[in-house]
Amino acid sequence: MSVKNRFGRVKDTLSTPIERLERLFNSDTNKDNFAGLLFILPNIIVFSIFLFGPVLFAFYLSFTEWNVLAGEPEWVGLDNYIDILTPPPWEDGWAVLDNPTANLWWHAVIKTSTYTLGVVPLSISGGLCAALLLDRDLRNKRLFRAAYFMPVMLSGAVSAIIWRWILNQDGIVNSLLEPIGLAHNWSGDPSTALASVMLIAIWGGIGFNMIIFLAGLQNIPEELYDAARIDGTSGWQRFRHVTWPNLQNTYFFVIVLSIIGSFQVFAIAMTFAEGGPYYATTTIAVLIYQEAFQHGSMGVAAAMAFILFSIVFVFSYYQYRVRGNGEVNY
Amino acid sequence: MGHVELAELTKVFDNDGNELVAVNDLNIEIEDGEFLVLVGPSGCGKSTTLRCVAGLERTTRGEIWIGDEEVSDKKPKNRDIAMVFQNYALYPHMSARENMAFGLKISTDLSPDEISTRVDNTAEMMGIQDLLEKKPGELSGGQQQRVALGRAIVRDPEVFLMDEPLSNLDAKLRSSMRTELQDLQQELGVTTVYVTHDQVEAMTMGDRIAILNHGELCQVGTPLECYHHPDNRFVASFIGSPSMNFFDAEIQYSDVRTEILTDSFEYTLSESTVDRLTDRVTNAVLGIRPEDIRLASDDVSGIQATVTVTEPIGERTYVYLEIGDLSCTASMPGNLTFKPGEEIEIDIPEERIHLFDQETDEAVLNRVEPDDQAEAYSKVA
Numbered sequence: 260m261s262v263k264n265r266f267g268r269v270k271d272t273l274s275t276p277i278e279r280l281e282r283l284f285n286s287d288t289n290k291d292n293f294a295g296l297l298f299i300l301p302n303i304i305v306f307s308i309f310l311f312g313p314v315l316f317a318f319y320l321s322f323t324e325w326n327v328l329a330g331e332p333e334w335v336g337l338d339n340y341i342d343i344l345t346p347p348p349w350e351d352g353w354a355v356l357d358n359p360t361a362n363l364w365w366h367a368v369i370k371t372s373t374y375t376l377g378v379v380p381l382s383i384s385g386g387l388c389a390a391l392l393l394d395r396d397l398r399n400k401r402l403f404r405a406a407y408f409m410p411v412m413l414s415g416a417v418s419a420i421i422w423r424w425i426l427n428q429d430g431i432v433n434s435l436l437e438p439i440g441l442a443h444n445w446s447g448d449p450s451t452a453l454a455s456v457m458l459i460a461i462w463g464g465i466g467f468n469m470i471i472f473l474a475g476l477q478n479i480p481e482e483l484y485d486a487a488r489i490d491g492t493s494g495w496q497r498f499r500h501v502t503w504p505n506l507q508n509t510y511f512f513v514i515v516l517s518i519i520g521s522f523q524v525f526a527i528a529m530t531f532a533e534g535g536p537y538y539a540t541t542t543i544a545v546l547i548y549q550e551a552f553q554h555g556s557m558g559v560a561a562a563m564a565f566i567l568f569s570i571v572f573v574f575s576y577y578q579y580r581v582r583g584n585g586e587v588n589y
Numbered sequence: 590m591g592h593v594e595l596a597e598l599t600k601v602f603d604n605d606g607n608e609l610v611a612v613n614d615l616n617i618e619i620e621d622g623e624f625l626v627l628v629g630p631s632g633c634g635k636s637t638t639l640r641c642v643a644g645l646e647r648t649t650r651g652e653i654w655i656g657d658e659e660v661s662d663k664k665p666k667n668r669d670i671a672m673v674f675q676n677y678a679l680y681p682h683m684s685a686r687e688n689m690a691f692g693l694k695i696s697t698d699l700s701p702d703e704i705s706t707r708v709d710n711t712a713e714m715m716g717i718q719d720l721l722e723k724k725p726g727e728l729s730g731g732q733q734q735r736v737a738l739g740r741a742i743v744r745d746p747e748v749f750l751m752d753e754p755l756s757n758l759d760a761k762l763r764s765s766m767r768t769e770l771q772d773l774q775q776e777l778g779v780t781t782v783y784v785t786h787d788q789v790e791a792m793t794m795g796d797r798i799a800i801l802n803h804g805e806l807c808q809v810g811t812p813l814e815c816y817h818h819p820d821n822r823f824v825a826s827f828i829g830s831p832s833m834n835f836f837d838a839e840i841q842y843s844d845v846r847t848e849i850l851t852d853s854f855e856y857t858l859s860e861s862t863v864d865r866l867t868d869r870v871t872n873a874v875l876g877i878r879p880e881d882i883r884l885a886s887d888d889v890s891g892i893q894a895t896v897t898v899t900e901p902i903g904e905r906t907y908v909y910l911e912i913g914d915l916s917c918t919a920s921m922p923g924n925l926t927f928k929p930g931e932e933i934e935i936d937i938p939e940e941r942i943h944l945f946d947q948e949t950d951e952a953v954l955n956r957v958e959p960d961d962q963a964e965a966y967s968k969v970a
Contacts, residue, residue, distance in 0.1 A: 482674045486672070486674060486679075488664075489692070490696065500680065505681065
């Protein structure tokens with residue numbers, strides 16, 4: 260006996276596991292499976308060698324102490340994880356807030372969170388505004404779109420270098436601010452360095468989010484706006500009742516992507532100020548890099564990478580589950 | 590009052606310097622409570638006309654009157670209209686109830702209770718009470734269209750504007766919704782302007798139909814007027830299915846007899862028919878509807894034709910014929926059978942022919958009205 264489940268697939272209700280196994284290794288089905296396997300084999304090989312293999316190896320490393328130059332990895336169990344996470348951030352009355360060296364990991368987590376809280380809302384709202392402006396019949400629309408998208412085409416390192424020049428002590432920004440007495444060493448002062456990195460990320464993020472929002476806007480049927488005009492809505496009400504709810508799928512996607520990207524920020528922070536001054540731009544990824552390649556502690560770096568992975572994974576999975584049935588269908 | 594008047598309505602789109610005249614100098618008067626269908630091929634300007642009436646497009650020239658007011662500069666919400674769209678245009682994130690209530694909530698000062706009562710009453714009339722709490726994505730096409738109609742009705746407007754509301758439905762649902770819409774419109778008595786490219790919808794639904802082509806009005810009249818008395822060749826070809834047959838012809842007038850010469854056959858016109866010609870043109874187009882072509886009876890010599898293809902559709906059979914180099918379609922009773930390649934003789938009854946001026950495409954002769962047919966027969970005889 261068989262019944263169709265909601266995907267239309269036939270589900271066996273009475274066959275035993277042995278019967279199912281027999282069917283799997285049987286004649287025609289088996290041949291098809293083998294052919295299918297052959298087709299994806301190249302991808303599996305490349306994926307295993309360059310991604311899956313290294314990930315597993317890194318997972319193993321996170322339980323070892325290993326200096327690449329010093330010899331074989333030495334199994335240390337959970338020591339790396341314990342070292343990283345202790346002392347907890349609230350120890351000594353949140354000492355880590357003032358003194359990064361109290362626990363560099365928690366310092367990096369706080370810096371990365373601050374960065375995320377600043378960059379995500381601003382780059383998303385900026386991207387949405389740019390998309391809304393450029394979705395209209397505007398003169399030189401293509402030129403503006405290209406201009407906003409340009410930063411996305413630059414690598415993080417390149418844009419960080421450009422901005423380092425711009426924000427330099429004697430850079431263009433300071434030469435403009437000097438007459439009004441606001442010149443400042445933006446990248447050299449621990450209190451403004453992270454903000455400068457955030458500025459670069461927002462500058463690039465706006466262009467990227469704009470393109471995704473533009474695609475989302477173009478997906479909204481024109482008739483909905485017509486219907487809303489007939490219903491007597493004002494421009495703002497059309498945004499509120501038509502554009503905004505219909506962009507739900509888009510901004511969910513953009514938010515998740517931005518948050519994940521922010522947690523992994525590396526290139527601009529590293530290139531702009533190399534984690535400094537005084538750990539001001541030491542984000543999680545920068546810290547992992549420094550542990551691995553400057554201090555040679557591969558085991559500690561691998562453990563940090565897995566904690567970061569867990570944070571991103573739990574967040575993404577939660578978002579995915581929460582969203583479940585909230586998608587807008589046209 | 591839901592009296593609508595379009596006076597010299599013109600809409601020109603400026604497409605990067607290229608002017609596109611979508612609607613040209615359109616004059617139509619629509620009575621209060623009338624069901625007017627705007628029909629024409631794609632790109633004829635029918636939807637643009639409707640959008641101008643709705644206020645979704647600004648007119649380039651001309652006036653639009655709804656009731657006693659000139660509305661061409663007014664916003665859609667101030668025109669007392671409601672519109673139904675081809676793709677329903679229901680707000681996807683709102684339930685059917687919220688969709689119907691939205692317009693009232695935005696543009697009237699009715700209390701939530703009053704709005705709710707009106708939505709309930711309309712839903713009951715449309716038979717959609719059970720759907721009110723569902724979102725559009727959970728409804729079938731037919732149900733969505735009902736909700737969209739409900740949304741228009743609940744606003745109790747002076748004029749309904751409908752832009753191909755049935756074209757996304759399957760054939761069966763479309764024909765039942767057609768009847769339902771007509772019933773509804775008669776019951777409510779609200780002036781309705783209905784756009785379609787489907788001539789069956791136009792013929793069956795409209796009190797009057799307005800046929801547009803290339804942005805210009807070709808004819809406005811009752812469906813049967815347009816069918817029996819097309820003003821020009823376009824209307825003749827557009828209304829009626831299968832389409833009217835046309836043969837380029839030369840008319841030779843003489844005192845003895847008047848003859849129509851086509852490339853493949855000749856046709857003698859009786860004096861009474863010649864008298865009915867509005868203009869004595871020599872280069873003409875002879876038109877005859879497929880349903881007016883008959884098999885020649887034994888005692889009359891007919892026109893020789895060869896059957897090429899037959900399409901039995903039950904009650905009628907469409908027979909595609911070749912008369913010399915010309916081809917034409919005849920609609921024959923379904924009980925007759927024809928084989929491809931078969932030679933038959935057909936008769937083109939004189940009282941059923943149409944003649945158009947080849948240069949202007951204007952009609953110079955239309956068929957005799959069915960009511961006057963008996964009289965005409967006696968004259969011909």
